Structure formats: structure tokens, C-alpha cells
Amino acid sequence: MGHTRRYLFFLLSMAFFAAAGFKTSEAQVSFGLFSSDTLELNFVGIEELDFGPRISGEGTVSINLQEEEGLVVPLEIVGVAYLDVTVTFPPTIELVQQDTDNPDVMTLNVRMAYSNRGIEGEDFARSAAVEVPAGMGSGTFQIQRRPGGPPGPPPTPPHAGYTPPTGTAYIYIYGDLEVGQVSAGTYRGDIDINVQYF
Amino acid sequence: MKTSKHLYFLFFLFMLLFLFQLPGLLGQNQNENVRSVNISASATVMSSNIELETISDMGIVDARNLQEDNVIYINPVFDPEAGIMRARGNPGAQIRVSYLEEMEVSRREGPGSLYFVYEVSGYAGNNQRESELLDQIERELRLNDEGIFYFFIGGRVDLSQALPGNYDGEFTIEIEYI
Numbered sequence A: 001m002g003h004t005r006r007y008l009f010f011l012l013s014m015a016f017f018a019a020a021g022f023k024t025s026e027a028q029v030s031f032g033l034f035s036s037d038t039l040e041l042n043f044v045g046i047e048e049l050d051f052g053p054r055i056s057g058e059g060t061v062s063i064n065l066q067e068e069e070g071l072v073v074p075l076e077i078v079g080v081a082y083l084d085v086t087v088t089f090p091p092t093i094e095l096v097q098q099d100t101d102n103p104d105v106m107t108l109n110v111r112m113a114y115s116n117r118g119i120e121g122e123d124f125a126r127s128a129a130v131e132v133p134a135g136m137g138s139g140t141f142q143i144q145r146r147p148g149g150p151p152g153p154p155p156t157p158p159h160a161g162y163t164p165p166t167g168t169a170y171i172y173i174y175g176d177l178e179v180g181q182v183s184a185g186t187y188r189g190d191i192d193i194n195v196q197y198f
Numbered sequence B: 001m002k003t004s005k006h007l008y009f010l011f012f013l014f015m016l017l018f019l020f021q022l023p024g025l026l027g028q029n030q031n032e033n034v035r036s037v038n039i040s041a042s043a044t045v046m047s048s049n050i051e052l053e054t055i056s057d058m059g060i061v062d063a064r065n066l067q068e069d070n071v072i073y074i075n076p077v078f079d080p081e082a083g084i085m086r087a088r089g090n091p092g093a094q095i096r097v098s099y100l101e102e103m104e105v106s107r108r109e110g111p112g113s114l115y116f117v118y119e120v121s122g123y124a125g126n127n128q129r130e131s132e133l134l135d136q137i138e139r140e141l142r143l144n145d146e147g148i149f150y151f152f153i154g155g156r157v158d159l160s161q162a163l164p165g166n167y168d169g170e171f172t173i174e175i176e177y178i
Helices: A003-026 A122-128 B002-025 B028-033 B061-066
Strands: A040-043 A048-055 A059-062 A073-080 A084-088 A092-097 A105-115 A138-142 A166-179 A185-197 B035-046 B051-056 B071-074 B083-088 B094-099 B102-107 B113-123 B148-158 B173-177
Touching: A003 B002, A040 B035, A048 A166, A073 A084, A073 A122, A073 A185, A073 B035, A092 B035, A105 A122, A105 A138, A105 A185, A105 B035, A122 A166, A166 A185, A166 B035, B094 B113
Parallel strands: A048 B035
Antiparallel strands: A040 A073, A059 A166, A073 A166, A084 A138, A084 A185, A092 A105, A092 A185, A105 A166, A185 B035, B051 B083, B071 B148, B083 B148, B094 B173, B102 B113, B113 B148
16 A cells, blocks of 8 residues: 555544544433433341242232232432432243253243332332233332422532432332242242333 | 555444444444333142153063063163153152052963062162162151152063063052141
8 A cells, every 4th residue: 555545544443533522422412311320229237138938830920019018129219309219120931940951941021019108218108009901010209299289399400519309219129929739949030120210 | 555554444433333333323322211120920839649650661672681580680780771751740748659569461363471579779860870669768858949750660471480471560559748
């Protein structure tokens, strides 16, 4: 390649890289989207769902949200009180038999309930929890539910030096396990819970 | 040439900048807005049945070279010709095992039979050398943490009175929870 050509090649590639770099540093500006530094999702109780010993062919094991604490995972969502959040989760997961080349599987229908009345403590908040219908796989709600009545004045817009008030909502993960005629052994699966501002 | 060296350097620098921006270019910014947790779900299934399956049959045909005085002997612990069976049930459960030691093996072509005397060893895992003869185990037998127990089946057959032909036989073993 001649001198000029090589020069041109480098110039063009540098231009490309520079342009690419600058493009991403623009970023997308989403008006009304809060910095998610304010959003938290934390365990506040048991962190696993262990359905314990079950008998093959038992049928569907349904967990009652209000009565069976040992089989409900409570989580807290902390964020800007007047904002909506969307919680997504898989409507069903498979519990797969471990330590075998020919695993049996059981289906777990994942349920979610949320409590956003501003009640403190997941145990107290549970009695006011709203169950999301089975099979939905997501729920959207305000972190702190506006009490009934005419809407108040619009919230103070975010600006430098102002931190909007935060609130805590609780969500509860539980489910219905279908125990079919499966072979004996240990079964395991994973449930991913995601939360973001709506 | 000096110009070239500078060019190379600048080129390299810009490439680095580009690489750092790559995650952004690939649109991974969106994940920063999501908070996630992972919940592990588990269950232990118990069965009233103990499943028993044959992993491999006893290789009598291959055991011809084990003959001594017309007696074929397959040692369940040491001989690769031993048959292998696997029981599956509730993890850690205690089991009682019994088997028919002597079985009549019939000749396909007509009258004439042999007597096979079985010798069985067992181990809570797939390890023939570690297995112990069931007759000699004093302590309890237990399925392992995955609910598994292996049986290795050998035995002895006297061929001195045997008529030539094909012989078919069975092995019967009974396993139950205690």
C-alpha cells in the first residue's frame, strides 16, 4: 500500500472509532425516568422456597400466602414513593431432579403478591397483600399507594439538592407445586425476580 | 518513519476508547435500571416404591475362561462379568434386601437343568471393588444421599453334569424399606 492509502486507512478507522465513542456518550435522555440509584430490592426473610419432603403422586401442593410463612419469600422494594414499579418473574419454573442422567421434572406455578399501603414490616404488611392472578408473570403497582380521594398536587419535580421521598413496598413470592408420579430424589429450580421503575 | 509511529499510536488509542464504549454500543445500559434477586426452589420427593433396574447382565458367556473343574465362578466384587443392578428410592433410607440364592436354570432344547448359586455384593455407590457380600454385612444397608444403592451379582455354576445347549435363568431380589 502506498503512503497515502495507509494514511487514509488510519484516518478513516480513527474517525469511525471516535464517532462510535461519541455516539454512546450522548446516551438516551428519557424524560421522567428516575436514576435507578434510588431503587432497591432486598431479602427481608427466608431466601429460598423449600417445599420439603413430598410423596410421589401427591398432586398439587398449594401455598396459602397468609398461613404458610415457611413457604413464602418476602422481599422489600424501596424507591421513590409515588412512582410505579413493575415486577417480573417467570409464571412457571421446572424443578429438575438432581444427580441423574434421566431427570424427572415437576412444575412450580410461581405466584406473587404485593403490599403497598405503607405498612411497616413484611409480616404486618402481608395481611394487606394483593395477590397477582396466577400465570401473569408480572405486576405493576405504585410503591406507596395513594390513599383514596381526589389527587393531590403534582409531586415536586426532581431537581438538584432535592431527594424525593422514598417508600417501601413488599412483595411475596410463593407458588403451587405439581407433584406428579415422579421418581424419588432431590429436585431444584431457580426463580429470577426483576424490578424496575415502570 | 516517524509519522507512521505516531499514527499507530493514535490508532491504538482510539481502538481502546472504542472498546471501552463497546458495552454501551451493545445496548447493555438498560440493565442498570433493573434490580434482581434469585430464589432457589427445592423439594425432596419420597416414593413408596423402590425402583430396581438392571444396568448390565451377568456375562456368563464371557466367563468361560473362569472355569476350573467344570465350575464357573464369577466373583461379584472382582470380576467384570458380574451383573449390575441399581436400586433407587428415598435418600438415606434404610433397606432390607433378600434374594433367592439357588436358582434352577433350564435348558432351552429340552430336559436338563443346572443349578446356579448366586453371590451378591452391594455398595451405596457405583464402586464394585468397594462392595461387600450381602451375607456378610452385619450393619444396616442404606441408600446413599441420592437414594441409590448398587448390587453386583456373581455366583457359581457346576457344568460337570451339563448337557450342551442354551440355558436361561433368572435372578430374584427383593428390597424393601425398613
